Amino acid sequence: MPRLVIDDLQIEVPEGTKVIEAAERLGIMIPRFCYHKALGSAGACRMCAVKFIHGPFKGLQMSCMIDAQDGMVVSTTDEEAVAFRRQVIEWLMMNHPHDCPVCDEGGQCLLQDETVSGGHGLRRYPGRKRTYHDQYLGEFIAHEMNRCIHCYRCSRFYQDFAGYRDLGPMQIANRVYFGRFRDGPLESPFAGNLVDICPTGVYTDRSSRYKARRWDLQRVPFLCIHCSLGCSTVASARYREVVRIEARFNESVNGHFICDRGRFAYPYANLADRPRRARVDGEDASLAEAVRAASGRLDQISMNAGPDAVALVASDRCSLETLAVLKRISREKGWRHPAVFPRPDLEHKTRRAVSRLDRRLAVSMRELESADFILAVGIDPVHEAPMLALALRQAFREDAGIVVMDPRPVSAPFDFDHVAIAPAEIGGCLSRITEALSALQADSAAQGKETRRPEAAGPLRADLDSRIAGIVERLRGSRNPVIVCGTDIVRDSTPDRAADLARLLLQLKARPCLFFVLPGPNSFGAVLLAESPGRSFSDVVQDIEQGKVKALLVVESDPFKNFPDRERLERALDRLDLLAAMDYLPTSVVGRAHIVLPTCTVFECGGSFINQEGRVQRVEPVHEGGIPVHQVSGGGHPPRVFSHEVPGGEIEAAWRTALEVAGYTNARDNLSILKIMAEEHPGFARCRDIPTSRSFRVLPDAGDRPPVCEETGDRAAPEAADTLEVVLVDRFFGTEELSGYSPVIQNADSEPLVFLHVRDAEPLGIAHSDWISIALEGGGLEVRAGVSAQMAEGVLVIPRHRLLEWQKLGPVPAQIPFGRISRAGKE
Template identity: 35%
Template sequence: MPTIRIDDKDYEVRDGKNLLESCLALGFDLPYFCWHPAMGSVGACRQCAVKVFKDEQDTRGRLVMSCMEPVKEGLRLSIVDPAAKAFREQVIEWLMTNHPHDCPVCDEGGSCHLQDMTVMTGHDYRRYQYRKRTYQNQYLGPFIHHEMNRCIQCYRCVRFYRDIAGGEDLNVYAAHDHIYFGREKEGVLQSPFSGNLAEICPTGVFTDKTLKAHYTRKWDLTNAGSVCPHCSLGCNIFAGERYGEIRCITNRFNSEVNGYFLCDKGRFGYEFVNSENRIRQPLIRGRLVDAVSEDQLLEYLRHLTGNGNIIGIGSPRASVETNFSLMQLVGIDNFYQGVNEDTAFLQKRVTDILESGTLRSNSLRDIESSDAILVLGEDIWNTAPIMALTVRQSVMKTAFSQTVQQISLPSWNDIAVRELTQEARGYLANAGTSGSPLDKLATHHVQAAPDDIARMGYAIAAHLDPSLPPLSKQENELTARTGEIALALSLARKPAIISGISACNEAILKAAYNIAWALKRMGKEVGISYVLPECNSMGLALTKAPSFEKALGRLERNTGTTVIVAEQDIYRCLPEEQAEMFFSKCGKIVVLDVLHNRTTERAHVLIPSASFAEGDGSFVNNEGRIQRFYKVYAPENNNVIEGWKWLERIGGGNERIDQLHTMIEKGLSQFAGISTEAPAAGFRIHGEAVPREPHRYSGRTAMWAHLQVSEPKPHQDNNAPLSFTMEGYKGIPPAAIIPFYWAPGWNSVQALNKYQEIPGGKLTGGNPGVRVLNESAEPRGDFFTDMPEAFSARRGRWLLLPAYHLLGSGEMSMESRGIAELSPEPYLALSMQDAVAMNATTGSTMVVQIMGKAYSLPLKIAETLTDGLAVVPAGLPAMPVLPFGSWVEIVKK
């Protein structure tokens, strides 16, 4: 810990950092633009100038860019030095000569880093009397709005888009003071991480277009910390509400989960909360008037649930609390997972492996700090995009750290490190059924059938551990690579293995485990990740309840059984005939859900339940981290309440989440720790709750005045130490309940620096979330030895596999207009050879025959697909649910 002297006062700082980071970590307000904790320094904006003195006698000093200056023991610098201050002010003044000063119509205004920095440096008057430079804007798709006039040429956008996200279609054009950040031609930004440009850009060049459609300033949003409901990674988000609508999603930093970035599905997939398609009224169908009051509903349901012949169907997108309450209401033996047999089986395999404690379940941060990564059979680019982004960072960082070791160069010196690293990359092997953008980064990439990928995995494990039987036949080229992959993994200090269930293949999961366990036995610091389909898949799988098809068997035995379905569309997890069969055997069907879907159409009793934004609850992410999400706002319609609250009301139970957590811990020991995931509802700081609204929140006495001129009493929150007003504790709260980032002088998202221990480090007081899947101190395990047979294409039959699309496969996210616009049309993908053999070309109509039903789909030829595989997009609204992992007949129409 070197000591540096800032303005004649000594401070201890961390070694290996630059001066800017160190000053910010100490709480100094030093302006900057181009530096970003996740992207390092390039020294482009000249904004963070400080004066550094040679020694104690030096009185003149010299101006340096603090982001480019390493911390040294005994370094003397001055932030408040008049020359440094004047320099910083002048830099801003130059930047502002061309700025259009259109803050009133700029979406960044009020959360703008440029505004903050301008105020911080003291520049307040444009002395430059000449004309301003202007640019034409580009259409960049439904997510990002482009207003190039506002640009200050900090290069953050291209550095993020190209260096971090690996995108290629955003670049910098033209020269000198005409440089232009955009695409070569107008068009949709191709990277699925493009939404981050809105947060990365320090001014209003790139802004959130979905927010623009119902624009609200940051200070007017009611916010709460939440968890993204769109995939199993559980990225931390802030959701902002105004006038009873969710207006935008911004990143909530958690250094162990999502860090600084979100994917476009997470950022723009919020519109379902505001959808017309929401269920808003409890119904009992078949009555003269379907709509019923809460009392009527509860009376009816109590009568219905009283007779004991009842089962509950839990859901992977319902919170832990809702699933538990349902389990309590119907009895633990009558609770089933709302997923099909295959998924339940695969998820059980995952939980068995992770619960055994043999291996560490990797967090995203663990993956980022790994130095060799193997992705086995999972298309993480589409099913877990932030994990793909993390893998990318890991691969880059491994290469950088090798560069840095060769010559003494600080790792934050981004441009120099990148220049030296050139095309070198850390080790990544990506094996999947179809190609992925990650392949470009990968040292080895393999496309094969799931069974072959599994065999490859077994073979790698066999290379690593001699106690395993080697592969019997070296039958195809992929086994030849296993040796190289095994070697690379065995050379690593901290290898990471990633797999998942989207290939519908159990052997892949086992193979991934085998590799990881073999590495563990070699003494490696190895970790494993399994990607699951939904936000609470892990939470549901951990209940160990039988699958949905077991419920079907039971319904056949007992007639007239009442079924309660909590937030799951049965038609999305089973092929239609099976779903129909299920419903035909039910007695009364009670459905709680957020949006209308085909299952809710079948419901006799329909109950509106709250989405992630209107409710409290917890999700367990794929890593086994229980994370709490908070009610962002209390909807006007008080029928819209959390599923667990409805279920507790039926059972006459409590409506306090803290008490429910205690019961969960008592009832299901696998969730031990859920009560410590966040401060209890009674938590107060100096007697004050934490306000969801910023202290500048406006319109309090006029927002609802057209309805009733007397202001309503603020909604009381019994389940969180947060208030629905602007009154309360103004300082920095515990990390789990931070509702938004703001610090005096820092109105933009960059105020985050004040909430972290050091910039880029963990949140003060520790990151939120509690891990329930932990590695045991003395891990013991066995290898799986049941290697599958090699895949061989069959004549006239194809193995049907799902293709997940980041924008399209999500049930909820498809309610967002932009995502629906960018989602693919249904298709059937076959290999070139198979297509040629059937005399079909791109666009030909193919007929998939499954159990006597025929589905017509246009053909898409996938160059890299293995012969004998047929791939169709999963989860599109227009796509029927097909039995993935089974063999189907395909003919050309």
């Protein structure tokens, strides 16, 4: 490890560390624009010049371009270096507009900081400034090219790091222009990161434009809850309104970046039609009145029909606090344990995944980046866990091989082999891979005999054999393979199959190798707290229909969003004696509930969530809650309402209100909630000890506990040749619940397509982007078809999109006969 001296301080750094990085470890921040930890060195801005006094390099050199080496003596404060850096700033400021007062970057602008700290204050350049035309880059990002200082961070992030190909440098010399071929929305779902990495105000967040200066914001280290990965963010609020989400570096989870769903979903917290007043039977009430009413009626029903007639419904967007409290009160009141998952299979698969994960097996997303072979099954990364796609891309950039086994027309910003097979086939393939690999292993352990090819077995198509053999070979040849497994579209036993393979790989490679993607931000927490076997919402519906359940307390959950049979749901809810809803969203359930108890968003009350690798992450509130000043005052400021109370400020975290509904009046402080959590699951005891913005994993230690396999009869592939199996899927935008409420995302979202294979479409006379109509149980569905050859045959891929009435589907799993799909006349 080279040892060098920077500004009289000695440091030893790993081989290959750049001098700029070594200095940073000493706390010396060498000015820079183009250098970025994730993007590496470019040598473009020349701002990080320092003086090399002794050692293999001499004189003024760029500290981002030179590896730290033994014997180097470096001065960052040398007069020549300081003067040169001042000159660089003057050059950059030749053309930079002095529009800081109207620039959103002002106050958080690296260029501003370096200009001031470098001492460049007087303009000497007598010439005119360069001007550019800006482009429309979509709903998320505003473009102001005049501010550009050509550090190339944007194109290096966009093309090299993220792998998208519609933004880059054009022109030459001092006319270099960063933009698109023509105006239009950026195609990358990670484009929002341009806002964070641009060292000045070329790319700014349109959703937060002109709203606040950085120093006016309440900024809190935060957590993204828009998929199961749990990326780190910084949330900013002003005047009781969340105004901006930025990426926050997390060395285990997301690295430096986040996806656009995570960045632009936040406006759900600011909606004008958010439930802000409690309601009882359609009349506004104070929260206390509504709590009393709910409490009384639930007790009444418990008394009359038995506590079993009261069911709780929650969701995986509930915090761990809320889920723990619901578990506690349901047990103590005798109410039905909260149903978190909309479907039994989701609950089952999540539970299996969680139970199979342990400390030796679990791979963090950042570790995934250094895998050399990745087999991803039943997952469409960009749509289900967007940052996973970016992590896979980093592995790909380091020459990792990637195989995706999934029926969907998967597209991703990296090259991969797509094994497009139906959901029912995935588990079988995994088993065959495991068998072949362990047979090979046994063989070579025995006497190093010639390798046996995996035998073709079962009804799987013959062309699969060679592909499976290929995967086996690649797994064998890799040092650091990882199995990525989704839980949405796969069959019930697939997570177990993936875990079996991962366990074998762990034996062979002695490295963690399993990465699950779960349905939601707190699915992991939900199954840790669930009774076994857990119940899903469809069980609840059945119980309502059978008259066993008479009252529902729905906590931060919207069955209308995710229950596949809208008619049946409505009929069931109509039968209830009491429908009480607690939520911060204006959901359909809130709309029809007898009693509405508004709750706080995570921004207002904080909370803990467990991501898909078992990482418990807790965040503090960003602001105190209440109706945004902007809405109270009708846009004017200051508001003309004067009172002791903050408008809308009586609303509390769901867990507090839930405790009150259950009659606990003295267990409402933070200490008590930590106690409740620890009592409900011993793994949460550590929550007391860790500061927020730190995390820990609740995974069991390895132990060599044999996997507890639950034998589950998987649903077979449809036998009938004249039907398509419906595969309900998530999309980057439009299916995740919270972001669906974000106006900016609604504007950016594109039309949902229902996909089918070209060989399935042709006999029906359906071509890509044709309007088709599908006769579902609950009525006809008119939608545009996506026709692709890069997907499995025999499936109909329907996104659970908010603009698509997929809830007409009726009972799932569903098969659609070809006869019920036809071209629609619509154009």
